[in-house]
Every structure is written in structure tokens, then in C-alpha cells.
Amino acid sequence: MRTVSSTASARLYHLSEEDAAAQTLFYGPLGEALMVARQQPEDVQTGLWLATESDVVAFLDLDEG
Numbered sequence: 345m346r347t348v349s350s351t352a353s354a355r356l357y358h359l360s361e362e363d364a365a366a367q368t369l370f371y372g373p374l375g376e377a378l379m380v381a382r383q384q385p386e387d388v389q390t391g392l393w394l395a396t397e398s399d400v401v402a403f404l405d406l407d408e409g
Contacts, residue, residue, distance in 0.1 A: 351375065352374045354395065378403075389403060
């Protein structure tokens with residue numbers, strides 16, 4: 345993810361295999377989006393994505409990396 349600032353605007357959303365629509369969980373600073381994502385159950389975390397103005401990345405790829 346090219347965005348490195350924890351204050352960068354981010355969208356945290358969940359993609360489900362059962363539902364084609366993305367469910368937005370949070371809009372706001374990247375640092376807060378990461379905190380919200382970490383509070384979700386493990387089965388939800390597998391479908392979480394973070395989008396900034398320059399990138400989209402799976403939460404688990406970013407959090408584990």
C-alpha cells in the first residue's frame with residue numbers, strides 16, 4: 345500500500361462470497377480503520393478490504409505484512 349500516513353482517508357469494507365455488494369464498515373483515518381478491522385471476528389477479517397485514494401488492499405495482507 346503506497347499510503348503510509350495513519351491519517352490518510354480510508355474506506356474499510358467487507359466483501360462476502362454470498363453477497364456481491366460491498367458493505368462499508370468505516371470511513372475515516374487509516375489508523376482508525378485498522379483498529380476497527382482488528383476488532384472484527386476472524387471470519388469477517390478474511391473479507392475485509394481497505395481503500396485509499398491510491399490503493400486497495402486486503403486487510404490481512406496489510407496487517408500481516
